[in-house]
Amino acid sequence: MAKKEKIRTDFRKGHQSRTRNADLTRDYNRDELVEDDVLKNERVSGKGDLTRKRTVVGDHAGRESAGFDVTPDVSSEMIAGRVLSVHGLLSHVQIPSGEIIRCATRRVLKNLSTDQRHVVAAGDIVYYRPNGTSEGLIERIEPRANTLSRTSKGRQHVIVANVDQVLIVASAAEPSLKPNLIDRMIVEAERTGIRPVVCINKVDLVEPSDLQPIAGVYGQLGYDVLLLSAKENWGISRLRKLVAGKQTVVAGQSGVGKSSILNAIENGLALRVGRVSEENQKGRHTTTTAKLIPLAAGGYVVDTPGIRSFELWDIIPAEVIGYYRDLRPYVCLCRYPDCTHLHETDCAVKDAVADGRLDVRRYESYCYLFEGDAV
Numbered sequence: 001m002a003k004k005e006k007i008r009t010d011f012r013k014g015h016q017s018r019t020r021n022a023d024l025t026r027d028y029n030r031d032e033l034v035e036d037d038v039l040k041n042e043r044v045s046g047k048g049d050l051t052r053k054r055t056v057v058g059d060h061a062g063r064e065s066a067g068f069d070v071t072p073d074v075s076s077e078m079i080a081g082r083v084l085s086v087h088g089l090l091s092h093v094q095i096p097s098g099e100i101i102r103c104a105t106r107r108v109l110k111n112l113s114t115d116q117r118h119v120v121a122a123g124d125i126v127y128y129r130p131n132g133t134s135e136g137l138i139e140r141i142e143p144r145a146n147t148l149s150r151t152s153k154g155r156q157h158v159i160v161a162n163v164d165q166v167l168i169v170a171s172a173a174e175p176s177l178k179p180n181l182i183d184r185m186i187v188e189a190e191r192t193g194i195r196p197v198v199c200i201n202k203v204d205l206v207e208p209s210d211l212q213p214i215a216g217v218y219g220q221l222g223y224d225v226l227l228l229s230a231k232e233n234w235g236i237s238r239l240r241k242l243v244a245g246k247q248t249v250v251a252g253q254s255g256v257g258k259s260s261i262l263n264a265i266e267n268g269l270a271l272r273v274g275r276v277s278e279e280n281q282k283g284r285h286t287t288t289t290a291k292l293i294p295l296a297a298g299g300y301v302v303d304t305p306g307i308r309s310f311e312l313w314d315i316i317p318a319e320v321i322g323y324y325r326d327l328r329p330y331v332c333l334c335r336y337p338d339c340t341h342l343h344e345t346d347c348a349v350k351d352a353v354a355d356g357r358l359d360v361r362r363y364e365s366y367c368y369l370f371e372g373d374a375v
């Protein structure tokens with residue numbers, strides 16, 4: 001199958017996995033030199049690490065084992081950066097000094113992009129060849145650790161790549177706490193391999209001890225749980241540390257205090273994010289692109305209308321249980337291999353709920369999600 005065709009097919013399948021994303025990028029790169037070994041040695045960690053600011057990629061075809069001995073060819077020096085946003089075929093790439101470089105994309109990569117689907121996505125780590133001081137040409141895209149995507153018309157659109165964590169923002173009151181919605185967003189996070197951080201805001205409106213049971217459930221599952229009050233500045237310094245140096249998506253229903261939390265982390269941050277969201281709403285790339293907003297302490301936040309609700313795919317019911325860390329261990333003990341855990345006899349999940357080994361509310365939220373009910 002022709003390479004282009006193969007990639008299209010992969011997109012049509014609609015699912016993405018780390019492997020597939022890596023393969024995809026590898027496909028792009030196959031035409032690009034045999035520089036992998038050199039770059040692999042240069043990379044400090046696999047995911048988005050820009051500790052090494054510059055990478056010299058020599059003209060060393062046929063000399064793969066040469067590693068760092070390759071004589072650097074100054075004219076072919078490439079620089080690593082992170083894509084903040086994509087506008088058609090133009091990307092804004094931030095380099096570690098903080099400068100933003102306007103980059104076009106090399107033809108071989110460009111050929112793989114279509115009007116709806118860009119080869120380069122916000123959050124990508126790319127290597128570009130400088131053209132003057134503020135422009136460049138993207139020559140390669142690093143394999144993505146993960147992606148947030150939306151599928152439309154059978155095609156997968158990457159909204160943002162290499163996300164470290166998602167802040168799942170809920171509020172203790174006004175609007176009332178909706179644990180099922182938190183569960184749903186956790187499922188999305190688990191599915192994409194992005195670390196969920198449960199943030200319960202507006203703690204000032206309730207008796208904090210009332211939140212202990214719900215915080216306890218998530219804590220026991222190994223998730224970070226932060227009880228916050230953007231109004232009173234409670235828990236904000238911990239959150240500030242948590243987002244520093246990371247690429248963080250902020251999700252949660254309207255009115256829970258996402259903007260207030262962003263402002264508490266960094267003055268004016270919500271304003272900058274808001275401006276971007278407005279632009280996105282006007283533009284035609286609304287649902288297919290995101291922008292990274294740099295944080296003063298390092299790291300980025302991503303907050304676009306398209307991912308605020310964090311409901312990016314249609315969930316396949318049979319997949320849901322695999323993302324419930326607590327329910328999952330019982331599945332293999334059910335009598336029927338295709339047990340839905342809703343009504344079957346000899347269901348180990350239901351038994352565990354009945355004798356108190358599993359949290360009833362978590363089981364009920366699983367049932368809602370399985371049946372596709374609104375939460």
Ligand SMILES: Nc1nc2c(ncn2[C@@H]2O[C@H](COP(=O)(O)OP(=O)(O)OP(=O)(O)O)[C@@H](O)[C@H]2O)c(=O)[nH]1
Pocket residue numbers: 201202203204205228229230231232252253254255256257258259260261
């Ligand atoms: N009491 C209390 N009110 C808060 C807190 N955080 C935010 N609010 C209020 O809740 C309302 C909504 O806050 P926003 O920050 O706009 O919420 P949002 O999640 O960004 O909302 P959308 O922009 O609609 O998605 C505002 O009136 C805030 O003043 C808090 O910690 N305590």
Ligand SMILES: [Zn+2]
Pocket residue numbers: 331334335339340341342344346347348349350
């Ligand atoms: Zn079962």
